[in-house]
Amino acid sequence: MAAAAKRYEGTHDFRNLCKECCSSRGPSCHGPVCPSSSPYHAHCHRPIRPIIFEIKGLAFLYHQVRCMMTVLLLIGQKLEAPEIVDQVLDVERNPRKPMYSTVVDFPLVLFHCHFEVLSWHREAEEVNHSLATLQQHWTQIAVKTQVPPLTRTEICGPKISRFSSICLSLELTVMLSQPLSVKPAFERGQD
Numbered sequence: 576m577a578a579a580a581k582r583y584e585g586t587h588d589f590r591n592l593c594k595e596c597c598s599s600r601g602p603s604c605h606g607p608v609c610p611s612s613s614p615y616h617a618h619c620h621r622p623i624r625p626i627i628f629e630i631k632g633l634a635f636l637y638h639q640v641r642c643m644m645t646v647l648l649l650i651g652q653k654l655e656a657p658e659i660v661d662q663v664l665d666v667e668r669n670p671r672k673p674m675y676s677t678v679v680d681f682p683l684v685l686f687h688c689h690f691e692v693l694s695w696h697r698e699a700e701e702v703n704h705s706l707a708t709l710q711q712h713w714t715q716i717a718v719k720t721q722v723p724p725l726t727r728t729e730i731c732g733p734k735i736s737r738f739s740s741i742c743l744s745l746e747l748t749v750m751l752s753q754p755l756s757v758k759p760a761f762e763r764g765q766d
Contacts (some may be wrong), residue, residue, distance in 0.1 A: 577633050579650045579657035580628065584641060591663045591672040592643055593636035596636070627649075629686075640676040646679060649755070673755045 628647065630640060646663060649655040662669060 576626075576647050576651040579647055582657065583630075587664045588666045589636055589639055589664070591667055591669060592639055592646070594638040594642075594673075604727050615670060638722055641680060642675075644683065645675060645677045646755070655755060662757065675755055686743040 629645065630643070646655065646660060650657055650659065663673070
């Protein structure tokens, strides 16, 4: 995945890595992307270790990050070769987006935005409200994350296999009967 992620770096035409309705707009799909790090596993002792992938760019197309992560996850699962990134980015040879489902959006987090000419002023009351809301969400999620492992242990006993993270990609296993390079492509405006 790290080698494939490096292939996203630089200025490319990302029209095959966004929602199709955006890709029909033509040459405005160019943009620099600078992954600030290769994908890495978060330090976590849970059954599912999240993969962290930081992306920096000046602007992104609709669903671009979801599409980029879909391709990286296919590569990470050994369902595609790293060279597929080059093929998808080559809009001369591949003028239409291949048909593929994108990963779900909820694990993708916009963590930070930087604006050159803008400085943010934070009121203490707003910061406290944001932190209280974050703590509330964190507590609710922490409690909810304990239910599946306890239920799984109750059903299967203590010696069970790990959960699979494949549920993060919609219909990925069904859609993967063919590599992306031979999948049918969307007609313009079809996605």
